[in-house]
Amino acid sequence: MVRKRSAMLTEAEMRLMEILWERGSATVAEVVEALSPEASLAYTTVLTTMRILEQKGYVGHSTQGRAFIYHPVLLRGEARRNALQEILSRFFDNSAGSLVLNLLEDETIDPGELQRLKAMIAEDDTHRSDRAGRGE
Numbered sequence: 749m750v751r752k753r754s755a756m757l758t759e760a761e762m763r764l765m766e767i768l769w770e771r772g773s774a775t776v777a778e779v780v781e782a783l784s785p786e787a788s789l790a791y792t793t794v795l796t797t798m799r800i801l802e803q804k805g806y807v808g809h810s811t812q813g814r815a816f817i818y819h820p821v822l823l824r825g826e827a828r829r830n831a832l833q834e835i836l837s838r839f840f841d842n843s844a845g846s847l848v849l850n851l852l853e854d855e856t857i858d859p860g861e862l863q864r865l866k867a868m869i870a871e872d873d874t875h876r877s878d879r880a881g882r883g884e
Contacts, residue, residue, distance in 0.1 A: 760789070761797060761800070761806070764794065768819065775818070777791065779818070780794050798816075805821060806821060
């Protein structure tokens with residue numbers, strides 16, 4: 749039975765997903781080999797984590813001989829959006845504005861990123877005005 753997909757990945761799950769997103773697919777042995785020496789995990793730990801990721805709905809597998817070939821079911825961008833939605837609902841009452849204001853208060857933003865944010869806000873305002881004018 750597939751468990752409900754959790755929006756948040758643990759740190760260990762994220763490391764394994766990064767490998768799968770980069771490679772497209774891999775066996776447990778290939779994932780173990782791809783881990784950096786400082787982040788290395790035992791084969792059985794990776795196997796257990798891959799099974800958990802499959803139960804959560806993040807990965808699937810096919811078989812090649814006796815080997816399971818794991819592949820991501822969820823794209824990196826989808827995982828990011830799911831995690832962000834979880835953060836928005838849990839900490840910011842589903843308000844993207846509150847999240848952005850919190851980031852702006854606590855973080856230094858690169859001038860280029862700030863300009864991009866301003867352009868996105870202006871574009872969103874334009875779209876809202878257009879929809880309001882059409883009575884949507």
